[in-house]
Amino acid sequence: MLTIRKRDASRTPAGDANHQPRIDVGEEGGVLGCVFSGVWTTRTVASVDAEMRKIEKRNNAKRLELDLSRIEKMDTAGAWVIDRLASAFEKKGVEVHVQGRSEIASILLGAVGGAVRREPEKGPAGPPNIILRALELVGRRVYEMRDDFLSSMNILGATIRGAQMKLGRGHAVNPAAIFNQIDRMGVGAIPVVVLMSAIVGAIVAQQGAYQLSYFGADIFVVDLVGVLILRELGVLMTAIMLAGRSGSAITAEIGSMKMREEVDALKVIGLNPIGVLVFPRLVALVIALPCLTIIANFAALGGGIVAAYLYSDIAPAAFIDRLRVAIDLSTIFAGLIKAPFMALIIGIIASVEGMKVGGSAESLGLHVTASVVKSIFVVIILDGLFAMFYAAIGF
16 A cells, blocks of 8 residues: 655645645555646646656656546646656656546547557557458458449439439430540540550461461461451450540549539539539440440451561452451451440449549549559450350350
8 A cells, every 4th residue: 555645836825726736646665656636737737847857756666656536637738747757767667557547638648649648558469360351351342342333323323314414403415525525535545546456456467377377277367366356355455445544534534523622512503413524424435435446446457467468478358358258247246235335334433433532632543543443354354244145145
């Protein structure tokens, strides 16, 4: 049992004594006890500063017990003085224990930092094992996928229902906005789509010619290029390029408007952000991607014609004649049917990520990256599902 003797460091009249900070100090068996009472604020704490410094110089204590239960009022100045005392003893290797602190005292002591804010450790709490971390990561991703799916269905439903330019005021489609987006996403993407498709078509023809030459089947390069480009690579490469070019632009545009609170401003004036921002871009993508796919198919076939002529001596006329035999309308439409669905996926994912942007540039960059990665991933998955569906129905 500690014997506590009262020390009143106040120099004020007796009438004000109850409002001054007081320290009751006792020591027994190497345990130094300090009971604090009174008002510990900026105006009063100077009266106990000297007393606190005397206590800090004690070197014979093995343990320090601080009791804050009798403190009537405290601010950051009082918390700092108490924390200074605890830190001084902790530097000497003395074990410090604090008891009786209120919620406000805990907040103040934590704010000033130091030894007092640390609670006694209950034991080593190591990180969870790799299995728990993996399961936690999977769970978080599943919930994120659920939230993204619900947001996508909201956007898709609003788009199918109509433009909804004004909330609850019927439908109104703005052709000028749609044609403007078609010009930006479709016409503006023609050069890069033509260049990349021609290179891919030439590479496929060159590799096919090199391998088929061992069997004397060089003419089948035409079948390889025609079927592969028209059914798969033409629409897939175009969708991937559009996801990187236009999908990122949609996310960046909507995200920067979200950062500047322009999306909220549209709601305030009675306009639906989905109708104003998302609907024209989705319609433009659905129109532009099939058109770009047709252009990409011609460019890839052109690249294949050049490569086949250079590596297999197949004349352009012979290439075209063999192409008529190798493909039919089902081959052409097998690729074009995918284009509108891929366009919807790119536009919806880009819009969802744009709406999720927070108030920082870092958030904008993260969601633009997520938009491109998710769009490309889902587009490739969709292409695989279409391939399985075509194989099942014999198309």
